[in-house]
Amino acid sequence: MQNFQGVGVSPGRVIGTIRQMPKPVSEPPSGEQLAASTTAEDAVAGLKAAAQSVHDELKARADKASGDGKAVLEATALMAKDTMLLKSATKLINNNGSSAERAIWEAGASVSEMLHNLGGYMAERATDVLDVRARIVAELRGVPAPGIPASDTPFILVAEDLAPADTATLDPAIVTALVTSGGGPQSHTAIIARSLGLPAVVAARGVDEIPDGAEVFVDGAAGSLSLEPTEEQRAAAIAWVENAATLAVFDGNGTTADGHLVPLLANVGGAKDAAAAAALGAQGVGLFRTEFCFLERDTEPTVLEQAAAYRGVFDAFPGKKVVLRTLDAGADKPLPFLTDATEPNPALGVRGYRTDFTTPGVLDRQLEAIAIAADESEAEVWVMAPMISTAAEAAHFASMCDAAGIKTPGVMVEVPSAALTSASVLRHVGFASLGTNDLTQYAMAADRQLGPLAELNTPWQPAVLRLVQLTVAGSAEEGHGKPVGVCGEAAADPALAVVLVGLGVSTLSMTARSLAAVGTVLKTVTLEQAQELARLALSAPDALDAKAWVRAKLPILEELGL
Numbered sequence: 001m002q003n004f005q006g007v008g009v010s011p012g013r014v015i016g017t018i019r020q021m022p023k024p025v026s027e028p029p030s031g032e033q034l035a036a037s038t039t040a041e042d043a044v045a046g047l048k049a050a051a052q053s054v055h056d057e058l059k060a061r062a063d064k065a066s067g068d069g070k071a072v073l074e075a076t077a078l079m080a081k082d083t084m085l086l087k088s089a090t091k092l093i094n095n096n097g098s099s100a101e102r103a104i105w106e107a108g109a110s111v112s113e114m115l116h117n118l119g120g121y122m123a124e125r126a127t128d129v130l131d132v133r134a135r136i137v138a139e140l141r142g143v144p145a146p147g148i149p150a151s152d153t154p155f156i157l158v159a160e161d162l163a164p165a166d167t168a169t170l171d172p173a174i175v176t177a178l179v180t181s182g183g184g185p186q187s188h189t190a191i192i193a194r195s196l197g198l199p200a201v202v203a204a205r206g207v208d209e210i211p212d213g214a215e216v217f218v219d220g221a222a223g224s225l226s227l228e229p230t231e232e233q234r235a236a237a238i239a240w241v242e243n244a245a246t247l248a249v250f251d252g253n254g255t256t257a258d259g260h261l262v263p264l265l266a267n268v269g270g271a272k273d274a275a276a277a278a279a280l281g282a283q284g285v286g287l288f289r290t291e292f293c294f295l296e297r298d299t300e301p302t303v304l305e306q307a308a309a310y311r312g313v314f315d316a317f318p319g320k321k322v323v324l325r326t327l328d329a330g331a332d333k334p335l336p337f338l339t340d341a342t343e344p345n346p347a348l349g350v351r352g353y354r355t356d357f358t359t360p361g362v363l364d365r366q367l368e369a370i371a372i373a374a375d376e377s378e379a380e381v382w383v384m385a386p387m388i389s390t391a392a393e394a395a396h397f398a399s400m401c402d403a404a405g406i407k408t409p410g411v412m413v414e415v416p417s418a419a420l421t422s423a424s425v426l427r428h429v430g431f432a433s434l435g436t437n438d439l440t441q442y443a444m445a446a447d448r449q450l451g452p453l454a455e456l457n458t459p460w461q462p463a464v465l466r467l468v469q470l471t472v473a474g475s476a477e478e479g480h481g482k483p484v485g486v487c488g489e490a491a492a493d494p495a496l497a498v499v500l501v502g503l504g505v506s507t508l509s510m511t512a513r514s515l516a517a518v519g520t521v522l523k524t525v526t527l528e529q530a531q532e533l534a535r536l537a538l539s540a541p542d543a544l545d546a547k548a549w550v551r552a553k554l555p556i557l558e559e560l561g562l
């Protein structure tokens with residue numbers, strides 16, 4: 001039995017056969033000409049046939065898909081027959097003697113650029129053209145199409161990493177687990193896998209070499225993949241399915257065994273997520289990532305457009321708390337109307353609240369939109385700014401909220417300086433929410449997207465836990481005791497959630513899929529036991545020990561496969 005070890009990012013135990021994600025299609029060399037044995041006529045016919053078969057394949061998949069995936073596939077299928085694309089490629093073959101591959105590559109680039117420049121809906125199609133040209137080149141070369149392999153039968157997907165666009169067509173009924181050789185635990189792939197409830201392991205070196213069709217056992221909590229599953233592993237996979245019912249529904253009551261209340265909230269990116277989170281029992285929203293409503297936009301949305309988007313989330317939680325985060329543009333979430341794509345070091349650049357320094361006015365207008373939406377809804381709306389570093393910034397943000405008529409301003413604590421000075425930061429605002437994804441990245445100086453740094457980049461690092469403890473202590477200083485929640489991915493790890501409660505965190509916000517698991521485990525410990533586990537984790541010499549020591553004291557995790 002051969003084992004591959006990575007970092008577990010979403011629990012679940014499954015057995016299945018693997019399919020490797022095809023490598024991205026490489027660019028045909030610039031100036032590549034038709035082969036001597038091929039006429040331009042033949043090349044054009046070959047190109048048309050390849051485009052037709054790409055269209056037919058995508059159309060067949062669209063017919064079977066539903067929801068967002070169906071729409072993406074239908075739009076891409078249509079693009080494969082786009083006359084402008086094929087005409088300009090034909091011209092390059094006939095006039096320049098370009099190879100069919102090179103011709104479609106160049107034609108795709110210019111059509112994509114033209115669509116991009118048109119803006120709005122057309123600009124959204126620009127990436128579809130690039131996807132289609134890569135598929136046509138793959139078809140011409142006779143190699144597998146890029147993207148998630150099409151299949152009618154379930155499989156375990158192995159990839160170097162997933163691009164955000166791949167995840168739109170990820171069907172959890174077909175892909176039963178996800179294992180990547182790259183990607184960090186706070187990467188986009190990891191966050192998506194958790195939100196789909198898909199068992200997932202990242203940064204598992206060597207898995208790219210496993211042949212398609214090999215039967216494997218994946219343990220998403222342990223972060224492992226094993227070839228030739230044992231009888232014990234088969235039994236564990238069956239037990240996971242049986243436990244799934246317990247872990248599917250949260251009873252809407254976050255509490256420790258002795259009745260210490262810890263509201264369990266959801267992280268959402270828009271109205272659809274919010275409705276799903278409400279259905280899964282979320283007690284409110286602890287992080288509404290507003291930039292997710294506008295990731296495709298080149299231009300700033302109007303105040304009314306914004307108000308409508310925010311209203312969609314507020315309306316899913318009447319009478320409940322919704323913590324909205326103002327635009328966190330930059331680094332892993334670029335917004336062309338706010339961020340400078342040429343920054344040499346975007347994670348340390350003008351991102352989050354800092355965009356107000358360089359593009360003043362956008363934040364004021366966002367606050368105006370939030371106030372309109374909050375006025376019209378029954379949700380209890382709290383508003384926080386991302387990437388606050390100093391007490392002066394907190395004070396400035398609070399004054400902006402006040403001017404907009406927003407009553408509960410807060411800050412995200414995700415920069416170590418804010419954690420270390422939380423007493424003075426919190427003096428100006430009503431609450432703080434710890435963003436452990438960025439707090440870890442900045443405390444450990446480790447890019448959250450990078451697979452090779454996965455061991456550094458975990459919120460189990462005692463240094464990160466100490467920053468959490470200091471943030472809570474700062475709030476208790478001077479007796480103001482303002483609430484400090486956690487909305488980073490750390491809150492979705494049931495063992496770490498217990499530690500966070502022990503450190504004095506008052507709410508936990510996570511992908512809605514994790515609510516039931518976190519709620520179930522939290523109910524098995526008293527507040528005093530959680531505090532004891534927090535002390536244990538803080539005393540560990542490193543992240544691996546902190547995690548192992550705490551997990552050893554929570555046998556329910558192993559029982560449920562978490």
Ligand SMILES: C=C(OP(=O)(O)O)C(=O)O
Binds near residue numbers: 435488
């Ligand atoms: C919740 C966080 O924000 P994001 O992941 O959107 O940066 C965080 O940094 O922990």
Ligand SMILES: [Mg+2]
Binds near residue numbers: 414
């Ligand atoms: Mg963050």
